[in-house]
Amino acid sequence: MDTISNMLYGFQVVLTFQNILFVFIGVLAGTLIGMLPGLGPISAIAIMIPLSYGMDPASALILMAGVYYGAVFGGSTSSILLNAPGISGTVATSFDGYPLAKQGMAGKALAIAAISSFAGGTVSVVALMLVAPLMASFAVSFGPTEYFALMLLGLTAIASLSEGSTVKALISATIGLIIATIGVDQQTGTQRFTFGSPNLLEGIDFLIIALGLFALAEVCSLILSRKSKMMGGNTNVGSLKITKKEAKDISGPIARHSVLGFILGVLPGAGATIASFMSYITEKKISKDPSSFGKGNIKGLAAPETSNNAATSGAFVPLLTLGIPGSGTTAVLLGALLVVGVQPGPLMLTDHPDVFWGVIASMYLGNIFLLVLNLPLIPFIARILYIPKALLISLVIIFCMIGVYGVSFSTFDLYLLLAFGIIGFIMRLINFPAAPLILAFILGGMMEQSFRQALTISNGSYMTFFDSTVTVVLLVLSVLSLTLPFIKSKLSKKKEEEEKEHLAS
Amino acid sequence: MLASVERKVALFLFVFSFAYLVFTFNLPPFPYAIVDADALPKGLGFLLAALSILLFIQNPVHDRKKSNMKKDEVLMLLAVAGLIFVYILLFELLGFVVVTILFLLVTSRLLGYTKWKSLIAVAVGFTLVLYFSFNYLLQIYLPQGILPF
16 A cells, blocks of 8 residues: 555654654644633744754644644633633533533533544544545646636635625735735736835835734734733642543444535635534534533534544645645645645655655644643643733733744844734734735745746636636636635524524523 | 725725835846746736725625724734844844843733743843854854854
């Protein structure tokens, strides 16, 4: 079997002292940052990026991927203990996790969350390992028109699936694309929107935007909520034990939602948040006893936890095989990869098999580390929730500053970072989603390149976009995805009802 | 007519897209390109203008949570932004170690952290650990400034 020998090769890459250490650092940092309410996975990855400068690409991606799925894993802890989700992907976890904790079964809830996360993560890594090579071999034949259509689909999908108004999300995406046009044009050498400043010749670095729009903007929210204590005086989480019957009860949801989560993760625009909500809703629908959901039903906890972790690995399929991220978080991962000099895509399997198989193998290991970190050690790790916010805020600001200064060594970029932090906070205030902006910004350069390549090959004829079936299908899907908001508004009404019920209980 | 924030934002975006379009039409042409450097920016400018009109018409006030920020909270945010600005201003001048320690002390105190002993310990310890690990382990050189190391 090819896959088996490839996996063995992957483990060869991972099982060096250095890379094991990076997996560990990654998942630990991810767990800790993900646990802090307010700081999400994008901030976690962006803050950790400076560490990867100068690393070899495989180690860098192993570290960053660990931060990503570690953050999704860790986010559940604060959902359960505080009812304050660490990240948006674990909001659904709090519906049944927090009631369990209130009933004095926090330990049990944490254990169920950890086991479901582990199962979801592991099953989806197996799926990733099997699906990714197929996808890559299919994508090898893609030309510029296919890529352009694919990226367009990614953007329209994220715009229509993001919270709130689709027009606002589309505006965010357009602004992201506009920011991407700053700098010297790659094909003609024309200076665009640099206003004569040498600092803008190479465009704006993605790290400035990621740290500004996410980490600094999240710092602003932390400042506003600094007076509310993160945690009461109680670290006692109770017993972590799960009975045999409970194990049997959650095995069904785990099996169902690791598959569902993975599929939703692969699709552009969906990701962990949507996957966890979908899983929660379906699990409730098929349950014999739907009224117990929201009151501490362990199935309602296992379903979203399995699903969000499965979606996380699923999101690696388009990232690794097509080189096209489907979400804001994977967009930042792509940016981190480009910094260390690897262009993911169908050729990565042949050009950088160490990165490709290494990162997949590292996820098996990372999930085991996470299980160990989150089961026996959770009472200790949860202490990070005691760090005074005032101190945390100023430390995060410094991390952002160093991160940006470490790429460019120029204070001009630090001012830009501050500016984007303010923009990010204003966007939050007026409900413009930031994820479409960062995704559009990172895809912008590639989209323009493939668009102009396609037209250059066809000598300016736009009919080239209708020549290939794959392109046409993708373009049709992009248009269709913009009609999704109507379906979504129906779904969100349901979600509101669900939340109302949850609040009422 | 401009009662909602959405409409103000829409108007701002429309003006912005117009200014952007003016710039795109002034980009120097490149004689040998089938699709020149101004093609995509022009499209984006028109797209943004169209979307801002759509936002103005839709005026989706209902999806916004009411923000009830108090005045002193706004002042606090501005103060932290100001501190960051001063931090950047002095960053290369005084060096990473000095400004970072000062920044951590002042900002944490401003935000309401009162335990001086642990604050000083964290500020100094954190800064030095970061400085030495970046300069010596990662070989990313942070500005040395007025200190001899």
